[in-house]
Amino acid sequence: xxxxxxxxxxxxxxxxxxxxxxxxxxxxxxxxxxxxxxxxxxxxxxxxxxxxxxxxxxxxxxxxxxxxxxxxxxxxxxxxxxxxxxxxxxxxxxxxxxxxxxxxxxxxxxxxxxxxxxxxxxxxxxxxxxxxxxxxxxxxxxxxxxxxxxxxxxxxxxxxxxxxxxxxxxxxxxxxxxxxxxxxxxxxxxxxxxxxxxxxxxxxxxxxxxxxxxxxxxxxxxxxxxxxxxxxxxxxxxxxxxxxxxxxxxxxxxxxxxxxxxxxxxxxxxxxxxxxxxxxxxxxxxxxxxxxxxxxxxxxxxxxxxxxxxxxxxxxxxxxxxxxxxxxxxxxxxxxxxxxxxxxxxxxxxxxxxxxxxxxxxxxxxxxxxxxxxxxxxxxxxxxxxxxxxxxxxxxxxxxxxxxxxxxxxxxxxxxxxxxxxxxxxxxxxxxxxxxxxxxxxxxxxxx
Numbered sequence: 001x002x003x004x005x006x007x008x009x010x011x012x013x014x015x016x017x018x019x020x021x022x023x024x025x026x027x028x029x030x031x032x033x034x035x036x037x038x039x040x041x042x043x044x045x046x047x048x049x050x051x052x053x054x055x056x057x058x059x060x061x062x063x064x065x066x067x068x069x070x071x072x073x074x075x076x077x078x079x080x081x082x083x084x085x086x087x088x089x090x091x092x093x094x095x096x097x098x099x100x101x102x103x104x105x106x107x108x109x110x111x112x113x114x115x116x117x118x119x120x121x122x123x124x125x126x127x128x129x130x131x132x133x134x135x136x137x138x139x140x141x142x143x144x145x146x147x148x149x150x151x152x153x154x155x156x157x158x159x160x161x162x163x164x165x166x167x168x169x170x171x172x173x174x175x176x177x178x179x180x181x182x183x184x185x186x187x188x189x190x191x192x193x194x195x196x197x198x199x200x201x202x203x204x205x206x207x208x209x210x211x212x213x214x215x216x217x218x219x220x221x222x223x224x225x226x227x228x229x230x231x232x233x234x235x236x237x238x239x240x241x242x243x244x245x246x247x248x249x250x251x252x253x254x255x256x257x258x259x260x261x262x263x264x265x266x267x268x269x270x271x272x273x274x275x276x277x278x279x280x281x282x283x284x285x286x287x288x289x290x291x292x293x294x295x296x297x298x299x300x301x302x303x304x305x306x307x308x309x310x311x312x313x314x315x316x317x318x319x320x321x322x323x324x325x326x327x328x329x330x331x332x333x334x335x336x337x338x339x340x341x342x343x344x345x346x347x348x349x350x351x352x353x354x355x356x357x358x359x360x361x362x363x364x365x366x367x368x369x370x371x372x373x374x375x376x377x378x379x380x381x382x383x384x385x386x387x388x389x390x391x392x393x394x395x396x397x398x399x400x401x402x403x404x405x406x407x408x409x410x411x412x413x414x415x416x417x418x419x420x421x422x423x424x425x426x427x428x429x430x431x432x433x434x435x436x437x438x439x440x441x442x443x444x445x446x447x448x
Contacts, residue, residue: 002388011074011436028123038180064402065401115162200288261346348386
């Protein structure tokens with residue numbers, strides 16, 4: 001059966017990771033602009049000040065996207081580029097950049113998909129308490145309205161918030177993403193609720209003001225366990241672990257997705273957080289659970305339970321791993337699609353999947369990366385298997401369209417289909433990029 005004829009094939013990026021121009025044309029600062037500069041936060045104290053210089057080079061980049069055969073391109077908006085203080089004054093030059101980007105994509109025959117928030121909170125809002133401030137959902141709604149007014153006449157695909165698990169889990173719990181804090185559960189629960197309210201208010205705003213009928217979702221990540229064998233008992237156990245909060249807390253999928261799709265927090269949350277758990281109002285939960293059109297899934301590897309002095313549950317001696325030290329576990333794609341469709345009954349959209357490798361330009365001028373081709377083939381084939389079994393799979397976005405700033409890892413990790421020389425800003429399409437074009441042209445059939 002394979003993928004549907006209207007399957008969405010594309011690649012993705014995020015504003016802070018590629019744009020650069022961090023204080024040009026009226027852009028305000030965000031938390032990554034400020035806290036990546038603190039020694040010890042990012043490898044080599046690298047910043048996204050220039051990154052891939054996409055702000056100035058977007059036209060040449062889109063020509064490369066067209067050469068890759070991309071049908072769709074997912075990118076995020078820099079909140080502080082549009083609203084330098086986070087609210088109030090609109091930076092028209094910032095909006096103009098995104099308007100021009102959309103026009104250039106459409107002229108190249110590439111459909112834009114916009115993510116409103118990919119971790120780059122305006123610094124001026126952070127100074128006001130950020131997501132701890134109960135006004136933050138209203139701030140996000142105001143920002144959403146500005147973007148919708150400017151771009152929704154040409155853009156129909158919208159994603160509100162990317163990986164809320166990482167916003168809280170990496171930024172405020174683990175302390176290895178901006179603003180690099182470690183806060184108590186009581187604060188994290190409140191911030192989570194405000195982020196979910198921001199999501200819900202944004203969905204309402206998009207539905208109300210979009211000029212073209214919108215297709216709306218959000219893009220969580222979260223642990224997915226792969227069954228140890230094909231038995232019903234093993235599958236049930238993997239499903240239960242994938243849904244449980246006990247091993248993952250703020251990184252769990254159900255903590256973020258149950259409120260959105262069921263209008264309530266998981267019962268486990270009340271057991272785990274006890275007195276730190278909020279008592280949300282009915283009105284809040286109605287806002288959070290505004291209906292969505294799809295369930296976005298960012299998935300890279302199977303989840304593990306770590307044991308001392310031995311391999312984790314998803315590891316074995318000599319297991320292949322990416323440059324991120326993530327196991328290559330393609331079966332997770334199949335089970336993620338199956339599990340999340342079973343639970344939330346929405347079309348599954350793989351909004352991120354990809355691998356980091358140690359790429360370089362060969363003497364012949366090419367970037368040969370057969371491992372990336374193999375990785376994509378393995379994961380997409382398992383996604384196709386899920387589609388063959390009746391899971392409505394909406395699309396696949398490779399992460400990322402080009403090498404870029406990999407957050408606290410700086411520029412060491414290369415995920416891209418396009419190689420970027422960060423010193424000269426020269427771009428080179430990798431061999432995997434040309435192969436991915438063939439995969440798109442065949443709608444995945446070359447894997448059969």
